[in-house]
Amino acid sequence: MTTATMAAPKSGATFGIDRLFLVLALIATAILVALVLLDGQPASAALILGGFGLGIAFLKAEFSYTASWRRFLTRGEAGGLLGGLIVIAITALAVVPVAALKQNFGGAIAPLGPSLLIGAFTFGIGMQLANGCGSGTLYTAGGGSGRMLIALLFFVVGSVFGSLSLPSALSLGGIDPILASDYLGPWGGLAATLASIALAAVLIVAVAKRRGASFMPSRNYVIGGIAIGLLCVGVFIAGGHPWSVTFGYTVWGAKAAAALGFDFSHAAFWQWPGPKHALAESVLSDTSSLTDFGMLFGAMAVAAAAKPFARTAWPPAKSLLAAGIGGLLMGWGARLGFGCNIGAFVGGVASGSLHGWVWFAAALPGCLIGIRLRPLFGLSRD
Amino acid sequence: MRKTYIIVVVLALAAIVGNHLISPSSGRAVSPEDFAGACAPCGAPCPSKK
Numbered sequence: 001m002t003t004a005t006m007a008a009p010k011s012g013a014t015f016g017i018d019r020l021f022l023v024l025a026l027i028a029t030a031i032l033v034a035l036v037l038l039d040g041q042p043a044s045a046a047l048i049l050g051g052f053g054l055g056i057a058f059l060k061a062e063f064s065y066t067a068s069w070r071r072f073l074t075r076g077e078a079g080g081l082l083g084g085l086i087v088i089a090i091t092a093l094a095v096v097p098v099a100a101l102k103q104n105f106g107g108a109i110a111p112l113g114p115s116l117l118i119g120a121f122t123f124g125i126g127m128q129l130a131n132g133c134g135s136g137t138l139y140t141a142g143g144g145s146g147r148m149l150i151a152l153l154f155f156v157v158g159s160v161f162g163s164l165s166l167p168s169a170l171s172l173g174g175i176d177p178i179l180a181s182d183y184l185g186p187w188g189g190l191a192a193t194l195a196s197i198a199l200a201a202v203l204i205v206a207v208a209k210r211r212g213a214s215f216m217p218s219r220n221y222v223i224g225g226i227a228i229g230l231l232c233v234g235v236f237i238a239g240g241h242p243w244s245v246t247f248g249y250t251v252w253g254a255k256a257a258a259a260l261g262f263d264f265s266h267a268a269f270w271q272w273p274g275p276k277h278a279l280a281e282s283v284l285s286d287t288s289s290l291t292d293f294g295m296l297f298g299a300m301a302v303a304a305a306a307k308p309f310a311r312t313a314w315p316p317a318k319s320l321l322a323a324g325i326g327g328l329l330m331g332w333g334a335r336l337g338f339g340c341n342i343g344a345f346v347g348g349v350a351s352g353s354l355h356g357w358v359w360f361a362a363a364l365p366g367c368l369i370g371i372r373l374r375p376l377f378g379l380s381r382d
Numbered sequence: 383m384r385k386t387y388i389i390v391v392v393l394a395l396a397a398i399v400g401n402h403l404i405s406p407s408s409g410r411a412v413s414p415e416d417f418a419g420a421c422a423p424c425g426a427p428c429p430s431k432k
Contacts, residue, residue: 021387028395035402036411044411106415110422111429146383149390166426174429177421241413244423255401274414274425282405283398287413288423293398300391310383338422347423 021144021304025297032293036284044290046238051294053231054243056302058139058295061224065133065341069367074382076211078204083221084346085197085204090229091350092193095242099351100186107181107351108242110338112358113174115166119337120344120359122329124366127341128374130155130326134245134340137327138292142299144310150320151327152249158331159246160253163275167268169336180352193352200357232346239287242350244343246334248288251278253331269335288343322377326370337362 029052036044057063068080099107110116127133130151132140137155140148181189208215217225235243254264258279264270270279278286303309314320334340337359339347345363348356371381414425421428 024388024391028391031395031399035399039407041410047411108415108423111426113429144383144387146386149386163424166424170426170429176428176430239411239413241415241423244413247414247424250424256397269424269426272414272420272425272427273417274412274420277412277417278414280406282402282407284402285405285407285411287411290411310387312383314383335424338424338426343423 016307018304018307018309021309022301025301025304029294029297029301032284036290039284043238044284047235047287047290048294050231050235050238051291052298052301053294054135054228054235054291055139055142055295055298055300057224057227057231058135059143059299059302061220061227063221063224063228064136066127066131066136069364070128070371070382072204072207073364073368073371076208076213078208078213078215079217079221081204082201082215083217083225085201086217086222086225087229087232088346088350089194089197090226091232091236091242091346092190092197092352094233095236095350096181096190096193096352097186098236100181100189105236105240107179107353108244108339108343108347108356109177109179109351109353110344110348110355111170111174111177112355113170114172115169115174115336116338116355116358117362118169119162119333119335120362121333121366123333123337123340124363124368125370125373126326126329126331126333127363128326128367128370129322129377129379130330131323131379133342134330134334135295135342137330138245138295139299142296143303144300144312146310146312147315147320147323151323151330154324154327155246155331155334156249156253156256158328158333159250159335160257160331161328162332162335163250163254163269164267165332166335178354189352193349196357197349232350235291239291241287242343242347243291244288244339244347245292246288246331246340246343247278248286248292249331250275250335251283251286251289254279255283316378318378322374322379333366
């Protein structure tokens with residue numbers, strides 16, 4: 001190795017760090033942690049730090065549900081989807097039995113009906129247009145993508161509209177949540193949940209083989225999947241429920257709208273006890289917001305530690321338009337579908353709730369539509 | 383884009399801290415699922431309870 005080649009990495013490492021944004025991300029996280037600790041809430045601090053870890057893990061592993069689903073639908077490649085199932089399986093090992101056996105813990109459940117189907121389908125379209133899902137939007141926006149900052153803004157706006165639409169969508173009908181542990185007990189429910197994940201993996205691999213595509217998850221997806229799964233367990237233990245992303249967006253949007261004079265006192269959604277409490281209380285009293293903030297700043301910190309932050313130019317207007325439309329659709333769809341790929345799919349399946357798989361089955365055809373629409377905005381179908 | 387990010391981060395942080403300081407904070411952080419009658423992560427009621 002020559003002196004020049006030996007010196008290059010050192011030099012790159014020194015100048016690769018973006019101290020301004022690294023310090024900004026760390027100070028912001030420290031301020032939020034300090035605020036919740038001053039209130040005597042160590043669990044809230046744990047949720048912020050859990051989100052911080054998730055931001056790092058997602059960005060370092062480049063873990064993308066949106067791209068994985070697109071590669072599966074367009075080329076049959078199954079590695080990314082299987083990486084996502086690793087996350088769910090690890091999370092389920094803790095969520096199903098603990099939620100069934102311990103007080104103050106609960107799984108992610110949701111009713112089955114038209115609202116779930118419409119919401120998940122719409123979300124699927126949006127995630128392909130925006131090129132990011134609930135978690136993806138968060139960590140890429142935190143990681144320095146201005147395009148995804150636009151998607152996040154419209155995601156927030158769309159979720160407020162979704163909150164206003166949800167009561168009407170629920171009036172279309174539906175049935176109560178179906179939870180495996182309610183029928184089979186904690187351990188039988190866990191066995192059934194893991195069996196359903198294994199069956200899904202077998203089906204996904206079969207499709208990949210039939211299409212002559214690869215199905216082995218990359219090393220990044222295996223390691224990232226394990227790390228994200230363990231962090232999901234940590235968030236569950238700290239918050240009492242599986243990790244969810246999008247309710248926080250709805251709260252932020254509603255708080256901003258209320259500050260601008262919008263009156264939510266006649267909106268049915270905001271009269272339900274949970275949302276009403278979230279709108280009235282500090283944003284740091286909402287578990288979803290805590291992990292969201294942590295994830296944003298975690299992704300920012302790790303991105304700034306690796307290279308100059310947000311140095312790329314803004315993308316073309318058509319691409320920004322797709323991000324905005326995609327964000328709106330995801331926001332609206334997430335409220336009607338009871339969450340995103342994290343809160344509804346990962347959280348739902350990992351809780352042994354049937355709605356998780358129904359959400360997945362409804363979101364996939366939405367993704368197909370979204371993939372077909374991408375070229376209209378100058379985005380590739382791959 | 384960096385300037386946009388600096389503005390967004392500073393404004394967002396100010397909004398979070400400001401909201402925390404002027405809003406009540408009654409104990410541990412909660413999810414809408416923690417409230418009685420909640421049937422979904424957003425706190426929606428069960429169809430059977432309507």
